[in-house]
């Protein structure tokens with residue numbers, strides 16, 4: 270968001286709330302002048318985020334959580350990571366918002382107003398795990414360019430909307446439909462008027478799932494602007510880049526969608542393992558689909574001190590893309606032996622699952638607690654960094670925390 274655009278859109282009352290005090294001589298404010306106190310907007314205030322969130326980039330805004338901030342079962346807005354590829358759209362008027370459905374595989378294009386979508390189709394609510402494909406990128410070696418996400422580019426909020434399937438059925442799609450691609454209202458960082466920052470999508474089978482929704486609410490309220498207000502495509506379990514924010518057009522394609530960030534090294538990984546640093550031919554790169562099995566210890570916070578001989582309760586979440594997590598274990602001896610955690614079933618498909626365990630630390634000293642999830646196909650998280658890829662996607666190595674028994 271350009272600073273000037275941001276302050277220009279504020280009313281006097283809005284300015285006062287950001288400044289934390291009314292502007293006493295506001296009637297003397299020169300036209301177009303931006304009070305100094307607003308020239309560097311505080312991202313935590315701007316996006317209603319907790320002060321412990323970590324800003325990785327401000328052009329565009331990218332902000333991540335820390336593991337211990339993600340302890341809630343349902344992620345509240347203040348702890349939800351932000352990933353933007355372009356500039357956040359300005360002056361959104363939800364009352365005038367429309368969604369156009371077009372593409373080679375629709376016989377008749379159709380445009381819905383947001384109000385029509387809400388009134389015509391049944392509403393559904395799901396908790397959906399959204400993890401950025403690049404979460405964990407900071408560990409790659411050779412390093413990968415892009416936001417250096419550590420572990421906090423994941424969330425599981427409760428999303429409410431209408432099923433994409435119901436909308437597509439209403440429009441009528443042809444039998445050659447292969448993929449859907451989203452288009453959105455954010456703008457390219459270069460300011461180029463027709464260049465899209467991102468336009469991704471999913472195969473038609475994923476688009477037709479019960480849990481694939483066009484959402485207008487997050488955690489029971491209008492979606493916050495930065496997370497896609499007033500309409501967002503939500504495809505849980507896939508790289509979160511498939512979940513288009515500020516969606517105003519969906520194309521039903523007769524081929525794999527070819528929008529911005531669908532090709533090259535964007536959200537694609539080598540189809541077969543390669544040596545770190547290798548050059549890979551374009552035809553040997555595959556689009557990331559379901560995210561791999563992963564988990565996060567959200568309590569205690571890494572660095573915690575505890576009393577020797579006292580039991581320590583650990584807890585966290587585990588998720589496995591399209592699959593369920595079937596087993597959760599922890600280790601206190603650097604992965605030599607593993608012990609079971611109690612693992613809950615997901616509230617609904619594609620929601621993360623909660624785990625806990627009581628850990629005993631035998632004597633005084635430094636320990637690490639490592640967590641390992643296994644999916645319903647029997648695949649477990651690797652203990653070290655998995656397959657290298659040019660953009661540093663899909664790091665699902667075991668999460669570790671350090672604790673001291675004193």
Ligand SMILES: Nc1nc2c(c(=O)[nH]1)N[C@H]1C(S)=C(S)[C@@H](COP(=O)(O)O)O[C@H]1N2
Nearest residue numbers: 350351352353354401453509510512513514
């Ligand atoms: N229109 C639009 N949708 C988008 C993006 C974007 O830049 N523009 N970023 C994508 C990426 S890469 C991710 S990881 C998620 C981040 O969602 P969040 O900011 O709500 O956490 O949104 C996805 N949807």
Ligand SMILES: [Mo]
Nearest residue numbers: 352401402510
């Ligand atoms: Mo992402």
